[in-house]
Structure formats: C-alpha cells, structure tokens
Amino acid sequence: MIAQALSTDILVTAAKEIFETMVFMNVGLVTHDKGRTTDDVVLSTITFSGDVEGCLGVCCDQASATAIALNMLGMSPNDPLDTADIDDAMGEIANMVMGSIKSLTSDIFGEIQLSIPTVIKGAHIEYQLGEASQEMHVNVTLAIDYRADLSFLWRSA
Amino acid sequence: MAKSLMIVDDSATMRKIVMRTVRMSGLQFDRTEEAGNGVEALAKLEAGPVDIMLCDVNMPEMNGTELVKKVRENAAYKDIKIVMVSTESSDDFIDELLKNGADAYITKPFTPDKFQDKLAPLLN
Numbered sequence: 001m002i003a004q005a006l007s008t009d010i011l012v013t014a015a016k017e018i019f020e021t022m023v024f025m026n027v028g029l030v031t032h033d034k035g036r037t038t039d040d041v042v043l044s045t046i047t048f049s050g051d052v053e054g055c056l057g058v059c060c061d062q063a064s065a066t067a068i069a070l071n072m073l074g075m076s077p078n079d080p081l082d083t084a085d086i087d088d089a090m091g092e093i094a095n096m097v098m099g100s101i102k103s104l105t106s107d108i109f110g111e112i113q114l115s116i117p118t119v120i121k122g123a124h125i126e127y128q129l130g131e132a133s134q135e136m137h138v139n140v141t142l143a144i145d146y147r148a149d150l151s152f153l154w155r156s157a
Numbered sequence: 158m159a160k161s162l163m164i165v166d167d168s169a170t171m172r173k174i175v176m177r178t179v180r181m182s183g184l185q186f187d188r189t190e191e192a193g194n195g196v197e198a199l200a201k202l203e204a205g206p207v208d209i210m211l212c213d214v215n216m217p218e219m220n221g222t223e224l225v226k227k228v229r230e231n232a233a234y235k236d237i238k239i240v241m242v243s244t245e246s247s248d249d250f251i252d253e254l255l256k257n258g259a260d261a262y263i264t265k266p267f268t269p270d271k272f273q274d275k276l277a278p279l280l281n
Binding site: 099116 | 171215
C-alpha cells in the first residue's frame, strides 16, 4: 500500500524546492533518457528509519556536482573549489532533499529519523535495500546543462 | 550597537551558505564566529559570548538540542538568542526545541527574507 501511495512527483517536488531555492538551478525532467549516470560519479546518500526505513541517493557526474557546489557557495566557475567542498555540498543536497521528502510523506510514513549523509565517488555504483523494498528513480536536469539522478528506496521496518 | 553572530553547523558548506544568506538579508554583524559542533561552540563562547547563534540540529559530538540545553544552563549566556536551522519541520519537534530554550526556528530551505523575519526581532 505504501508503494502505491508514492509518486515520483514527490522526488521532483522535493528536488525543485531545494535546487531552485538553495542552489539557484532550475529543475527539469530528463526527456531523452540515456539511462542513469554511471561513470565517475559523486553519490550522496542519506538513510532514514522509523516505521518505514530506507534511503535517498542523489547521484551526479563530477561536472554537475562541481556546478552544484559552486552555485550553493555563490562562487564563479573559475573560483578554486576543494573536493571537500563538493562532497560537503552534495551531502547537504541529500540532507535537504530528504528533509523535503520527509515533510511531503509525513502522512504516509509517519515519524522518521534521518541519518547524517554520506558521500562516495566512483563508477557504476549500485545500492539496494534488500527484499520487500520499493524504489523509485527520477532523473532531472539542473540549469539545463547538468543532471542529477535521484533514487528513493524504502520498506516497512 | 555592535552585534555578534555564531554559526554552528558540521557542514562547512552550510556555514558559508548561512553566512551568505545573513549578508543578503541585510542584517549586519561586527563579529562572526563559526563552529563545527556543539563542543566547539561552547569552547568559543568561553572566549566571548555572542548576541545570537544560528545552530544546526543534527551534528556529531554534540547536537543542536544538547547545545541549547548547555547554553541555557549557563547564566553567563542568558542573553544569547538561539535560532535553530534545520530540515526538520514537524510541529512537535520545533515545539520541543523552543521549550528547551531556543528562541526561534528556521527550516531549510531558507531565504534571506526568512532570516530577516526571524532574526531582526531578536536583535532588536
């Protein structure tokens, strides 16, 4: 019943709220989908627990993650940016998008607690929640030129 | 009158964003401090209290909830205004924080106008 109650609109709404308010990047849906970003990515995840448990993943290529960090920090493209700044920014993105999802799903999921986000980098990163879990994926464009792949996985605790 | 601000958040990125948003809101401070968690914040307060603290809730070592309690336990810090900044938006959670001593609460995502609305009355 929980799977049927959730729509990818929740991911899109949360992404729009955060990226457009805090990152100043307009969000659109990827229309010519070539599949999920897999090579040389930055993946930020945050887990949640309660009556329902799961995780949110925000996955970007390096260029998109860098653009997100620069925008969040109000820096120009030529400003020096540490890897730590990019990781931190991506962690905050996952934190804030999950906060928005939590607010949007409070009537469905009840009270849930969020973890501190984790950021990893690599290629062909996959994650799963095991049996009896549901998932949904949305790929969005950010300011036209960039992209983020959002994945939301959950199951009854 | 000189006003001082401390931003407490384990994310260096978020501390910069908060600082930038404070500037964009038009609020002016003569001294600003930053701390990465509650323990660090308390150590910096010992060197000199501030007028207002903007605190994240979820932080390692000492979270925002515990930090508020510690600040309120110390009579020397009774005039410090504490504003919590977090993604958490449930009424129960916010009420609990306010009951424990926070003066105001700002949810993420935030805008300069939100900072102006919440902080200006506390500074005046």
